[in-house]
Amino acid sequence: MNVLIVYAHPEPQSLTGSLKNFAVERLTQAGHQVQVSDLYAMRWKAAIDAEDSQEGASGPRFDPSLDSKRAYASGVQSADIEREQQKLRWADAVLLQFPLWWFSMPAILKGWVDRVYAYGFAYGVGEHSDTHWGDRYGEGMLAGKRAMLIVSAGGWESHYAPRGINGPIDDILFPIQHGMLHYPGFEVLPPFVTYRAGKTDETRFADLCERLGQRLDNLWNADPIPFRRQNAGDYLIPQLTLKDPLAPGQRGFSIHLK
Numbered sequence: 001m002n003v004l005i006v007y008a009h010p011e012p013q014s015l016t017g018s019l020k021n022f023a024v025e026r027l028t029q030a031g032h033q034v035q036v037s038d039l040y041a042m043r044w045k046a047a048i049d050a051e052d053s054q055e056g057a058s059g060p061r062f063d064p065s066l067d068s069k070r071a072y073a074s075g076v077q078s079a080d081i082e083r084e085q086q087k088l089r090w091a092d093a094v095l096l097q098f099p100l101w102w103f104s105m106p107a108i109l110k111g112w113v114d115r116v117y118a119y120g121f122a123y124g125v126g127e128h129s130d131t132h133w134g135d136r137y138g139e140g141m142l143a144g145k146r147a148m149l150i151v152s153a154g155g156w157e158s159h160y161a162p163r164g165i166n167g168p169i170d171d172i173l174f175p176i177q178h179g180m181l182h183y184p185g186f187e188v189l190p191p192f193v194t195y196r197a198g199k200t201d202e203t204r205f206a207d208l209c210e211r212l213g214q215r216l217d218n219l220w221n222a223d224p225i226p227f228r229r230q231n232a233g234d235y236l237i238p239q240l241t242l243k244d245p246l247a248p249g250q251r252g253f254s255i256h257l258k
Contacts, residue, residue, distance in 0.1 A: 001220065002033045004091035008098040008109035010040045015197045015205075016099050016152045022209050023095065023150065026216050035087055039108045045080070046111025052078050069119035077118065084116040088142065093219055094186070096176070097150040099197065103172055113180050122184040133237050136183050138229030143185030146219060149173060150212070152197040160195070169193055174253045178227055187224040189215075226258040 005023060009016040020036070027034050037044075048064055050057040053071035057063070071077045077085075088094065098105045117123060122142065126135025135141075151173070153160065160169035173191055181188045192215050194200070194208055215222070228234045228242075235242055247255040 001092040002090050003027050003035075003093045003095065003219075004087050005034065005036045005095045005097055006039065006109065006112060007036055008039045008096075008106045008112075014099070014152075015194065015200050016097060016150075018205065019150060019152070019194070019208065019212060020097050022212065023097070023216060026213050030217065035090070037084060037087065037112070039112055042080075044108055044112060045115070046108045048111070048114045052081060052115055054078065065119050065124070069124060072118040072120040081115050081118065084112065085118070085121055088116070088145075091145060093146040093148070094181075095148055095150055096181075098152075100151050100153040100172070103166070105176060117180075117184065128238075131237060132231050133240060134230075135185070136230060137178075138182060138185065138227065139231060140183070140185035145186055146189060146224070147181045147186040148189040148215070148219070149176060149191040149193075151191055152194045154197055155195060157195040160193075171253055177225060178253070178256060182225075182227045188227065189219070189222050189224050228256050228258055 005020060007016070007020045009020075011017060024034050024036060045051075048068075050062045050067065053067055054076040055071070055074075058067050058070050096105070096109065098109050104110070122140065123136065124134070125140055126132065128134050135143075153169075155166055158164055159166045160172065162168050166172070169191070177188045177191070192212055200208065230240070231237070234246055242255050
């Protein structure tokens with residue numbers, strides 16, 4: 001299988017960097033083909049702007065969506081965006097590997113999503129009608145591929161528990177897992193999260209590698225997070241609200257799980 005690791009940490013000797021190196025070695029030894037997009041080493045441009053098209057803005061002002069659509073459809077995207085899209089087409093599985101900074105991914109990784117997920121590539125695809133509202137949330141250009149987050153957090157696991165001060169880790173990662181991965185079609189596996197990352201010694205690192213190795217070995221066999229599919233009958237269209245008989249009386253992110 002082909003695995004793309006999109007890695008975002010400025011320090012190669014960090015825990016995140018060390019676990020990335022382990023993941024590459026483990027996957028390669030298992031016979032998989034691996035590519036790594038090391039965003040800091042690549043000096044990835046995070047800001048989306050008119051330079052993302054070789055022809056610049058198409059009108060008197062830059063429109064991120066419409067200019068992205070035109071550049072993708074016309075084959076005039078900047079070369080760095082095109083390369084990353086080719087990697088996504090190539091990959092059977094994508095691992096996003098990053099430290100949890102201020103309750104989200106580093107800005108450089110968000111910028112990778114902003115620019116690589118072009119209109120016509122990751123969104124704005126499929127029929128829009130009274131019964132089908134685009135190919136997204138379980139459908140789309142990246143359907144049939146798997147994805148998983150490998151995250152390092154500084155806080156204790158209890159800080160991210162259901163009653164923890166930081167909020168449940170599943171809620172914090174929901175915009176990434178549901179919005180950035182499930183939206184364009186990925187089957188999303190439960191995340192691999194390391195807590196108290198700064199307190200990792202050699203013994204703990206060996207244990208982390210053992211547990212991460214097991215997750216990587218089961219990348220194609222593990223059950224994905226059971227997100228509801230948008231066009232499978234659970235949502236009213238075009239309102240895109242969950243139908244009343246489902247999860248009655250409940251609100252929040254969890255209603256979007258089967």
